[in-house]
Amino acid sequence: MSLSDWILVALGAGAGTYMLRAVPFVMAGRYEISGRGLKFLTYTSLAFFAGIVSKNLIMWKGEFDPLELGVKLTALVVALGLYSRYKSILLSLFTGVALAVAFKAISG
Amino acid sequence: METELSSFRQGTRASLPALPTIFIIFLGFGITSRIEDVPVVGAMAMTLAICAAPAQYAILDMANVSANPVQLIIVGTLANLRFFLISINMTQMFRGVPLGRLLPWAQFVAATPFLLTFFRSRKENPVDLFDYFRGIASSMIPVIILGTAAGLWMGAGLPGYLVFGATLFMPIYFSLLLATGVKGGYEFAAVGLGFAMGPIFEALIPGWGLLAAAMVAGLALTMVES
Numbered sequence: 001m002s003l004s005d006w007i008l009v010a011l012g013a014g015a016g017t018y019m020l021r022a023v024p025f026v027m028a029g030r031y032e033i034s035g036r037g038l039k040f041l042t043y044t045s046l047a048f049f050a051g052i053v054s055k056n057l058i059m060w061k062g063e064f065d066p067l068e069l070g071v072k073l074t075a076l077v078v079a080l081g082l083y084s085r086y087k088s089i090l091l092s093l094f095t096g097v098a099l100a101v102a103f104k105a106i107s108g
Numbered sequence: 109m110e111t112e113l114s115s116f117r118q119g120t121r122a123s124l125p126a127l128p129t130i131f132i133i134f135l136g137f138g139i140t141s142r143i144e145d146v147p148v149v150g151a152m153a154m155t156l157a158i159c160a161a162p163a164q165y166a167i168l169d170m171a172n173v174s175a176n177p178v179q180l181i182i183v184g185t186l187a188n189l190r191f192f193l194i195s196i197n198m199t200q201m202f203r204g205v206p207l208g209r210l211l212p213w214a215q216f217v218a219a220t221p222f223l224l225t226f227f228r229s230r231k232e233n234p235v236d237l238f239d240y241f242r243g244i245a246s247s248m249i250p251v252i253i254l255g256t257a258a259g260l261w262m263g264a265g266l267p268g269y270l271v272f273g274a275t276l277f278m279p280i281y282f283s284l285l286l287a288t289g290v291k292g293g294y295e296f297a298a299v300g301l302g303f304a305m306g307p308i309f310e311a312l313i314p315g316w317g318l319l320a321a322a323m324v325a326g327l328a329l330t331m332v333e334s
Contacts, residue, residue: 001175005175006151008177009150012178012180013163013167013181013185013188016184016185016188017191021191021192021194021217024192024199025195025202025211026211039333040326040327041196041197042295043330044298044325045197045223046298046302047298047299047301047305047306047325048302049285051310051321051322052219052223052318053279054304056278068272072279076280079283080287083287083288089281093280100272100276104269105269
């Protein structure tokens with residue numbers, strides 16, 4: 001495809017995506033979400049959040065690798081343990097990731 | 109209520125741990141674009157206009173099969189349907205914000221800004237959630253541009269273990285947020301169901317599975333609770 005084709009694709013898909021993002025805000029004043037609806041949104045958000053975590057932990061590049069899963073879970077457990085002890089997200093996060101990188105570098 | 113600047117800064121700060129993963133996701137898009145011979149301007153235009161790596165990957169994937177721009181536009185748009193549901197959720201957090209302020213920032217509705225803002229909305233000492241969201245989005249914009257540019261520039265040259273490590277920032281960060289922010293049995297159940305069902309659904313319906321699993325979990329728990 002030519003450059004102009006790629007730019008057309010970018011602008012077209014960008015406009016379509018923007019509509020999906022913006023339309024609910026435009027319509028927001030015209031509907032009211034009930035208490036049950038809010039609970040549904042809360043549970044759905046939390047489940048979506050947890051799904052992102054498990055997908056990222058279990059699959060990397062769309063593949064399942066038990067060794068990598070072990071490394072990731074070890075890093076996660078260490079991070080959670082450090083957080084419960086020191087209450088510092090950055091310390092816990094960087095230590096967990098550094099541990100995983102070290103394991104991966106050693107194991108090749 | 110915190111001041112506007114403070115809310116914005118808090119959002120920026122909250123986004124920092126997620127930025128390495130976002131960088132790597134867009135680095136991957138840049139690398140793939142180079143492999144697929146997408147012109148640099150075309151790849152950068154996709155990142156700027158679409159701001160959603162999964163849809164951008166879907167377009168590159170489809171371009172191998174069809175060179176029809178209309179088909180690629182449809183694929184790129186449909187791959188982002190989840191943003192419609194995310195925006196519906198966000199309207200509840202941004203009540204009272206004028207539409208004129210909301211619309212320019214709607215371009216940056218995506219999973220990470222949504223989830224970080226959602227978690228902040230549940231904490232005590234409230235902030236201006238819209239400014240918090242703007243803080244998150246503002247820190248992500250240069251990162252997705254730099255990630256795409258770096259991928260286009262370097263090709264496949266980054267050591268594997270560094271890429272592996274960078275992809276771990278987001279799941280570990282999100283796990284820490286979940287560990288500190290979930291309240292009550294139904295919310296724990298939502299997390300458990302999402303964690304267990306997400307990858308299975310995602311394998312069955314790629315690109316849609318996480319949202320589908322989350323909606324099934326949300327619907328089931330809402331029905332059980334009421």
